């Protein structure tokens with residue numbers, strides 16, 4: 177074991193017993209604002225400060241969330257003793273910078289996925305957080321989503337027998353989707369694209385269900401514009417011995433599709449539109465009402481379950497959130513796929 181360094185002795189700030197955990201949010205776009213909205217519904221967490229590099233995003237947050245103070249800088253935000261956990265909700269290219277800034281202040285880190293934009297940077301960050309002793313977690317919402325928990329439970333209970341195959345089907349009529357249309361980085365090849373943004377969640381789900389996930393092969397279709405993200409991707413994965421096939425595309429006519437299907441020896445389990453669970457015993461799919469998964473809507477239920485796990489993480493209690501090392505395993509699969517030799521440019 178190596179000798180402790182000054183950095184590795186960094187203490188982590190904990191919320192006082194009985195008091196809400198203080199969250200400091202960097203990045204006030206779609207997901208940062210979702211954190212503000214969802215945390216406002218809880219008593220165990222409180223957003224005690226926020227910051228964004230874009231003054232207009234800060235102004236919008238001031239107007240919409242008047243109880244959340246906007247800090248002068250990320251450094252002053254993380255220096256605030258009321259902040260116990262740093263939530264990094266910027267585009268991926270900036271995650272490492274803020275993760276390290278938070279770690280240097282002795283904060284726990286809750287980072288958005290993907291961990292970073294580049295794989296080498298992700299490896300470095302995992303090592304750095306380990307050396308600093310910074311407790312960390314990454315926001316893959318299937319860690320807590322009641323629908324994913326239900327699927328994992330049914331599989332564990334043997335409801336469909338041994339898993340035989342999984343297929344993941346993603347289609348987006350427009351990319352980015354309308355609700356993320358302002359996020360220009362999502363259409364760019366260096367850190368965006370639906371393989372990183374969406375497929376990563378389902379690779380994480382495979383890791384959660386099967387304990388392992390390896391890329392076996394695939395192909396990615398890139399547009400002629402060298403700065404633009406992928407148009408389509410197919411892949412085969414081996415997840416703990418279960419073959420997983422992926423088909424993902426964006427652009428074209430028809431409703432969006434996000435479908436994860438697990439076929440077992442005796443039945444099949446499915447998640448549609450992220451959180452709608454259904455099952456089949458060989459006949460037509462039957463919708464399943466998931467305990468805790470419907471109120472007030474499945475998306476909110478998933479986010480609230482994730483925040484309950486975040487509160488546990490922030491207090492040093494048992495929680496089900498993946499850490500940076502697990503996010504790196506996801507990212508290795510995703511970046512491995514994106515790095516495969518290019519198929520002919522799509523027109």
Ligand SMILES: NC(=O)c1ccc[n+]([C@@H]2O[C@H](COP(=O)([O-])OP(=O)(O)OC[C@H]3O[C@@H](n4cnc5c(N)ncnc54)[C@H](O)[C@@H]3O)[C@@H](O)[C@H]2O)c1
Pocket residue numbers: 202203204205206207208227228229230233265266267268270288289290315316317356358359360373
């Ligand atoms: N876990 C999930 O379910 C989920 C869902 C959506 C997005 N995300 C992730 O959240 C992150 C942000 O996505 P988004 O959709 O909110 O993007 P967004 O573009 O809507 O918001 C990003 C915000 O970060 C700000 N920003 C950009 N550079 C910055 C910097 N250097 N310092 C501080 N702020 C900076 C921008 O001004 C913007 O307000 C991404 O990593 C994305 O993959 C996760």
